Amino acid sequence: MKLLLEHAHVEGIRYYDTYRKHGGYRSVEKAFKMTPDEIVEEVKKSGLRGRGGAGFPTGMKWSFLAKPEGVPRHLVCNADESEPGTFKDRYLMEFLPHLLIEGLIVSSFALGSHATYIYIRGEYAWIVDILEQAIAEAKNNGWLGKNILNSGFDCEIYVQRGGGAYICGEETALIESLEGKRGNPRIKPPFPAIQGVWMRPTVVNNVETLAAIVPIINNGGEEYAKIGVGRSTGTKLLSVCGNVKKPGIYEIDMTQSVEEFIFSDEYCGGIANGKRLKACIPGGSSVPILPANLLLKTAKGETRYMNYESLSDGGFATGSMMGSGGFIVMDEEQCVVRHTMTLARFYNHESCGQCSPCREGTGWMYKILKNIEYGKGKLSDIDLLWDIQRKIEGNTICPLGDAAAWPVAAAIRHFRDEFEWHVNNPDEAQNRNFGLAHYADPIHIPAGA
Amino acid sequence: MSEQTPKFKVTIDNITVEVAPGTTILNAARMIGGDVTPPAMCYYSKLEGSGGKCRTCLVEVSKGSEKDPRPMPKLVASCRTTVMDGMEVKNITSDKVLDARKGVVEMLLVNHPLDCPVCDQAGECHLQDLSYEHGASTTRYEFDRRTFEKEDLGDYISLHMTRCILCYRCVYTAEQLTQKREHGVLDRGDHAAISTLLGKSLDNEFIGNVIDVCPVGALTDKTFRFKNRVWFTKPVDAHCDCKTCGGKARLWMRGDEVYRVTARKDQWGEVEEWICNDCRFHKKSAKDWVIEGPSKISRHSVISQGHYVGVKKQPVYIDKVIGKDPKMLLDIHTVSDVNRPEVELSKIAGPAHSDDFKNTGK
Known part of the structure; x- marks a missing residue:
């Protein structure tokens, strides 16, 4: 099922003429015949959930937008895709820039935003040019600017480059950065829907979310809701990386099982080099890692599917999260301790330094993990790590603290024996990896699950 | 405020207080x-936008409001959360809060150099108080603490970035008091540093106030540097006819010598009235000032060394805060016979018990 990537392989789809020939900008024509409230209603009906990671229903987010008289409102597209393992937005913007622009125009109309911003991470330098070219093309053809399609609606889209900080993907930090300030997350409330950019009501949405508005308007919200299962409606882009035969971007309709997704030739094509599956992070680096036995089947023994509900089945004890769709697969050669250390280093580097638990705790965790990885660890360090992550989680302003704590917690929860092996066999741990142990074996339910 | 304004009832640790709408939980607790008052390292009532960063004032909201009684899912920063009518808050009665607070104090001390013996702030340092009251006695941190390149901020203010807890108070002070951006925070994470870009000096006639707002010894007075320990100097309130500021200050004296001039601080350690650099750094002679009398210092402070003048007693809610033993709020020496030489020690039944406390009102 392909909705977003339907025309991704058409040559020249990056340019306006080809895109228009393949049905582009139909949704704008349709949307401008509707009222803004009708569009919001359509999005609500579609059941679309935010694709940035949290999975908050988009229609509901839009309906929270305050509409005070005489105050401009803004739509901001969050293209600061910095989660390790996630690169779906890059693909969308690089190959289908007009799809994003189209979604932005419809959404701006629905929300009444006359100045819409794309906040893009600094590292995507070449995509800025692609987007700006697409915006210019759209403007030349009358889809942007003053009085679009004689509807009386004016809209401009601006591309703003960030400095490449992970924290600026958090919506309030993004807003601060967009305003030209230091990218520190704001304390909520007030939420951006009340006071966002320049204290004006603001909606911040992910690239994929805004692109998904296009098929919703084209086909109708109810049609869109028929795709998928339960509350996971529509299609989701997954960026697969790691030890699979065919890494890349896949669009799924969330009905596939995890097993099918990893091993079928249609998708990842199985583990590369004939190795066995050890673990997987299903939704970007900050969601809990799952060992193979809990990945393919839930703790209850049911098949796990690629959707929001099924992936989070079992909570954090035996489940994970859909997150942003950064699907990282690890084979038996990979070392979980080293992997966790790498993530801890990332979060240490990217913590903004505002709240003390995250600022100091991330660095502390990284140093302990480095000790364990390089054979200088103690068994008490594992308990200490657990305690530190517990003190960080939930005690910070923004979710970066949680994001830093979850991978460490999950790694210890599921791979404690590997950590202990590292501590007990420091010399051996330098030369070989712990291997599979029981992680790929039939279901083993941890205590308290 | 007019009397018609509706008041919100908020219950903190089983003690109910009525406050105006818009009050934060922390300020309600201070009333x-x-x-039951949560500690605050970054919040400063006189600085707009401060608070929410240090996470020491986390509290548990067990009931959101009368209308929406759901508890809040996470611990909230009491300094930035406004009260709702009927809200119920748990501070020292919540184990979750005490545990989280202990964690925060530990995190604050992870990279703190603990150089109190050579720190000018020692004795009036909020981090000392905080770790004494809420922290653990040992550290579990075994690594090198972070260090910074030394930065010179001019002739008056010395910056020890290693001691900084990044409360952002000085940044807000400089911005709001001087109408001009003086300095800010560079870098991020555990290497974020207070800095004036390209090593400029802090230069403004009110900038000395950043020394007073700093909860730790990161920003200290160069004119007082290594001159004396604060607890050897006597604080007296004094004023002068300064044209720039109100001229109301506190002198730290030894004999007739003025060692240091600071602004006056209230019971929460917050400056009452800002003073200018001229008063702070240049008027170092008793002749410049009209001395009003000794300052009121909290009885718990080491500065007054047991000589308390006109201090209000902390309220005692031992009967109300059930389930937790609050720390001793009464001076044990006034209620126990131990310090009375006429009573033979062997005749004293045992440690002071609750009856002793109840009779102290007489």
């Missing part, structure tokens, strides 16, 4: 006083 009650005593041990």
Whole structure:
């Protein structure tokens, strides 16, 4: 099922003429015949959930937008895709820039935003040019600017480059950065829907979310809701990386099982080099890692599917999260301790330094993990790590603290024996990896699950 | 405020208080006083936008409001959360809060150099108080602490970035008091540093106030540097006819010598009135000032060394805060016979018990 990537392989789809020939900008024509409230209603009906990671229903987010008289409102597209393992937005913007622009125009109309911003991470330098070219093309053809399609609606889209900080993907930090300030997350409330950019009501949405508005308007919200299962409606882009035969971007309709997704030739094509599956992070680096036995089947023994509900089945004890769709697969050669250390280093580097638990705790965790990885660890360090992550989680302003704590917690929860092996066999741990142990074996339910 | 304004009832640790709408939980707790007040390292009532960063004032909201009684899912920063009518808050009665607070104090001390023996702030340092009251006695941190390149901020203010807890108070002070951006935070994470870009000096006639707002010894007075320990100097309130500021200051004296001039601080350690650099750094002679009398210092402070003048007693809610033993709020020496030479020690039944405390009102 392909909705977003339907025309991704058409040559020249990056340019306006080809895109228009393949049905582009139909949704704008349709949307401008509707009222803004009708569009919001359509999005609500579609059941679309935010694709940035949290999975908050988009229609509901839009309906929270305050509409005070005489105050401009803004739509901001969050293209600061910095989660390790996630690169779906890059693909969308690089190959289908007009799809994003189209979604932005419809959404701006629905929300009444006359100045819409794309906040893009600094590292995507070449995509800025692609987007700006697409915006210019759209403007030349009358889809942007003053009085679009004689509807009386004016809209401009601006591309703003960030400095490449992970924290600026958090919506309030993004807003601060967009305003030209230091990218520190704001304390909520007030939420951006009340006071966002320049204290004006603001909606911040992910690239994929805004692109998904296009098929919703084209086909109708109810049609869109028929795709998928339960509350996971529509299609989701997954960026697969790691030890699979065919890494890349896949669009799924969330009905596939995890097993099918990893091993079928249609998708990842199985583990590369004939190795066995050890673990997987299903939704970007900050969601809990799952060992193979809990990945393919839930703790209850049911098949796990690629959707929001099924992936989070079992909570954090035996489940994970859909997150942003950064699907990282690890084979038996990979070392979980080293992997966790790498993530801890990332979060240490990217913590903004505002709240003390995250600022100091991330660095502390990284140093302990480095000790364990390089054979200088103690068994008490594992308990200490657990305690530190517990003190960080939930005690910070923004979710970066949680994001830093979850991978460490999950790694210890599921791979404690590997950590202990590292501590007990420091010399051996330098030369070989712990291997599979029981992680790929039939279901083993941890205590308290 | 007019009397018609509706008041919100908020219950903190089983003690109910009525406050105006828009009050934060922390300020409501401060109205009650005593041990139910959460500690605050970054919040400063006089600085707009401060608070929410240090996470020491986390509290548990067990009931959101009368209308929406759901508890809040996470611990909230009491300094930035406004009260709702009927809200119920748990501070020292919540184990979750005490545990989280202990964690925060530990995190704050992870990279703190603990150089109190050579720190000018020692004795009036909020981090000392905080770790004494809420922290653990040992550290579990075994690594090198972070260090910074030394930065010179001019002739008056010395910056020890290693001691900084990044409360952002000085940044807000410089921005709001001087109408001009003086300095800010560079870098991020555990290497974020207070800095004036390209090593400029802090230069403004009110900038000395950043020394007073700093909760730790990161920003100290160069004119007082290594001159004396604060607890050897006597604080006296004094004023002068300064044209720039109000001229109301506190002198730290030894004999007739003025060692240091600071602004006056209230019971929460917050400056009452800002003073200018001229008063702070240049008027170092008793002749410049009209001395009003000794300052009122909290009885718990080491500065007054047991000589308390006109201090209000902390309220005691031992009967109200059930389930937890609050720390001793009464001076044990006044209620126990131990310090009375006429009573033979062997005749004293045992440690002071609750009856002793109840009779102290007489």
